[in-house]
Amino acid sequence: MTRQMTIGMHFGNGYGSQPGAWRMPGVSPTAYTSVDAMVRHAQAAERGKFQFLFVPDFAALMGDVETESPMITMDPMMVLAAVARETQRIGMVATGSTTFNEPYNLARQFKALDLMSQGRAGWNAVPTSDPAAAANYGRQVLPRGERYERLHEFIQIVQALWGSWEQGAWIHDQASGRFADAARIKPIHLRGRHVGSRGPLPLPPSPQGQPVIFQAGGGGNGLEVAGRYASGVIGATYTIEEARAQRTALRDAAQRAGRNPDEVKFFPGLITTIAADRRAGLDRRIALTGRHFAQRVGYLGQMLGLHLDPAQLDQPLSAAQLASARPSPGDPRSPHALMIARQGWSVSDVLAHGVIDYHPVIAGPAVEAADHMQEWFEAGAADGFWISPDVYDDGIDAFVDGVVPILQDRGLFHREYEGSTLREHLGAPAQYGVDSRLKH
Numbered sequence: 092m093t094r095q096m097t098i099g100m101h102f103g104n105g106y107g108s109q110p111g112a113w114r115m116p117g118v119s120p121t122a123y124t125s126v127d128a129m130v131r132h133a134q135a136a137e138r139g140k141f142q143f144l145f146v147p148d149f150a151a152l153m154g155d156v157e158t159e160s161p162m163i164t165m166d167p168m169m170v171l172a173a174v175a176r177e178t179q180r181i182g183m184v185a186t187g188s189t190t191f192n193e194p195y196n197l198a199r200q201f202k203a204l205d206l207m208s209q210g211r212a213g214w215n216a217v218p219t220s221d222p223a224a225a226a227n228y229g230r231q232v233l234p235r236g237e238r239y240e241r242l243h244e245f246i247q248i249v250q251a252l253w254g255s256w257e258q259g260a261w262i263h264d265q266a267s268g269r270f271a272d273a274a275r276i277k278p279i280h281l282r283g284r285h286v287g288s289r290g291p292l293p294l295p296p297s298p299q300g301q302p303v304i305f306q307a308g309g310g311g312n313g314l315e316v317a318g319r320y321a322s323g324v325i326g327a328t329y330t331i332e333e334a335r336a337q338r339t340a341l342r343d344a345a346q347r348a349g350r351n352p353d354e355v356k357f358f359p360g361l362i363t364t365i366a367a368d369r370r371a372g373l374d375r376r377i378a379l380t381g382r383h384f385a386q387r388v389g390y391l392g393q394m395l396g397l398h399l400d401p402a403q404l405d406q407p408l409s410a411a412q413l414a415s416a417r418p419s420p421g422d423p424r425s426p427h428a429l430m431i432a433r434q435g436w437s438v439s440d441v442l443a444h445g446v447i448d449y450h451p452v453i454a455g456p457a458v459e460a461a462d463h464m465q466e467w468f469e470a471g472a473a474d475g476f477w478i479s480p481d482v483y484d485d486g487i488d489a490f491v492d493g494v495v496p497i498l499q500d501r502g503l504f505h506r507e508y509e510g511s512t513l514r515e516h517l518g519a520p521a522q523y524g525v526d527s528r529l530k531h
Contacts, residue, residue, distance in 0.1 A: 096468050096503055097475030097517060099184070099323075099358060100136045100487070102144040103162055105129055107482035108362055110159040111379040115482050122483075123160055129170055130177045132483045139491030140505060142516035143182035143213065145325060145477050146171065147307070150191060151223035168200050175208035182513030184213035184305050184323070190238055191219055191228045194248040195288045201302045202253055202294045210299035210512035214249075215307055215325065216316070218242045237285070239312045244283035246304065246320050247525055251279040253301035254524025255291030271295075299512035300523040309337070317355060318344025319529055322519035325477055326359040327449050330423045334359045334472035349528045356474035356517055359467065360450035364481045365457050365489035372454030373436075376443040379481055387442050394418065394425045394447065395432070404439045408432050424448075450479065457493030464494075465503055 105122035106112035113120060122128040133144055146167040154161060164170045167185035174183060183204070187197050197214075205212035218238035219225070225232045233241070260275035279290035306317040307325035317324045324341055328334040334357075342352035364379075366372035380387075385401040392399035396417040397408075408416070413433055418425030428446035436444070445452020453460040467473045480486030498504035510516060 093502055095505055096464065096473070096498070097142045097323075097356060097358065098139075098504065099143040099145045099182075099325075099475070099477040100141050101360070101477055101479040102129070102133065102136075102146045102164070104160050104164060105132075105483070106160055107379075107484075107486060108162075108479040109376070109379040109481045110154075112482045113160045115379065115484075118482060118484050124165060126170065126173045128483075129164070130174055132487060133174045133178050133181060135483075135487040135491060137178050137181040139487070139495045140508060141181055141478075142475070143184050143323075143513060144171075144174070145215070145305075146183070146185045147215075148186040148188075149221070149224065150188065150219065150227055151221065153223070168204060171204055171212075172207060175204065175211070178208075180211070180508045180511060180516075182211045182213055182303075182516050183208060184215050184303075184513075186215040186217060186307070188219040188224075189216055189242040189245040190233065191224065191230070192245075193288075194245050194252065194286050195290070195292075197245075198249040198252040198288075199292055199294065201249075202292060202297065205297040205299065205302045206294060210297045210514070212297075213303040213305050213323065213513050215305040216242065216246055216320070217307055235312070239316070241283075241285035242316060243319075244286050246316075248279070248281050248283070248286060248288050250301065250304075250320075250522075250525045251281055252288060252290050252292045255279055256295045258296055258300075258523060261295035296523065297512075299514040300521060303513050303517060303519055314340055314344045315348075317341055318346075318350070319348045320526070321355055322514070322517050324355060324357050326357055326473075328359045328472075329427070329449065329451060331467050331470055331472045333423055334467060335470060338472060338474070350526075351520075353518075354520060358475050358477045359473050360479055361460070361463065361476045362445060362448055362450050362452045362479045362481065363460055363486065363490055363494075364452070364454040365460060365486065365493050366455055369455040369459075372456075373440050373443040376445075376452075376454050376481070377439055380443070387447055388438060390447050391428065391438070391442060394422055394428050399438065405437050407435050407437050408441075457489070458497060460490070460494045461497040461501070464498065465501065468503065 105128045148167050171183045201214045257275035260272050262269045303322045304320045305323040306321040338357040345352045345355045364372045364375050388399045388401045418429050431441050431444045499506050
């Protein structure tokens with residue numbers, strides 16, 4: 092079969108990926124605490140045959156809550172437990188810190204979600220380095236080396252706990268009265284320098300065996316983690332060249348760990364505002380950002396080596412400014428920002444194009460999003476994407492009804508779910524317990 096892309100969706104705060112989403116017409120201002128709203132958004136993504144939801148998390152209150160909603164869910168596991176009951180096929184990947192949890196409780200939570208969802212759970216395993224999060228646990232931030240040393244121990248103990256009930260250990264035979272084969276349920280007795288567990292878990296295998304490991308981050312340590320354990324990697328790349336390089340490095344890391352590189356899928360992000368045309372898309376982005384555009388003018392000026400006046404928001408850059416602009420050599424977004432500015436857009440329009448976002452932005456017709464995804468996919472820069480709609484209430488439907496059919500007609504995306512588990516959606520190999528191929 093022709094290679095097809097995998098699509099996930101950023102599943103956040105009940106409103107959308109943009110700061111002003113909570114104020115848009117038709118959006119409930121209390122969606123932040125509405126499980127019904129989140130279920131509705133998950134069902135919209137499932138209608139579009141998305142393979143997974145991706146739930147980021149951060150263990151501290153961040154952002155300007157005076158005017159903006161937090162960007163995280165109430166609690167990833169609680170929300171996804173509710174979503175699991177109201178969906179049938181879409182996978183659910185939640186972020187769980189290896190710094191401020193213990194292997195036993197996290198292993199139990201994720202395997203319970205995997206059982207509740209009939210094999211659709213994934214764990215985005217990340218260390219935590221932010222002092223604000225550490226303060227909430229009454230701790231100090233560990234040095235980077237120790238954080239990753241703990242992460243490696245943590246993942247291996249979690250996976251061993253997931254496999255502590257052997258396949259077939261749960262008999263549940265009412266006629267004979269045998270509930271389980273105790274001889275096939277065993278402690279793991281693992282302890283490293285940072286974490287340990289006796290085990291076993293009180294949970295049998297799920298239809299996919301155990302949850303799928305994801306990884307989000309970068310750098311050498313993150314690459315090693317992904318290469319050793321992950322089936323999916325949530326990327327943050329702005330250019331096609333950067334994405335291709337990161338995907339190549341990821342595949343090389345998997346091969347060094349003794350795995351087949353095709354087992355690890357790389358998903359760069361894409362922020363979407365699907366509209367009838369470019370002007371309508373930019374206007375919607377401007378409405379979503381509101382007064383915050385004025386705060387971003389200085390950042391744009393730094394990217395281009397210019398002093399920009401916030402009073403210039405509705406004007407294009409002058410010929411003199413364009414002539415003296417110099418893209419920041421260390422910022423891959425800067426050349427794109429200058430290219431957009433040279434097209435004659437106003438400063439607010441340049442910003443609305445997403446030139447200072449950390450992922451590419453499509454603000455315009457559905458075909459532009461489809462073209463972007465096809466170009467990156469066919470260039471070997473992506474195995475798929477995680478989509479971040481600007482406003483969930485209508486942005487998911489705009490993508491599902493506009494972009495998905497184009498990708499399907501081009502043979503780039505499936506029309507129906509071929510399997511029922513997240514592992515099947517990703518084409519990830521069967522695994523139960525710790526991967527025996529890993530080189531320790």
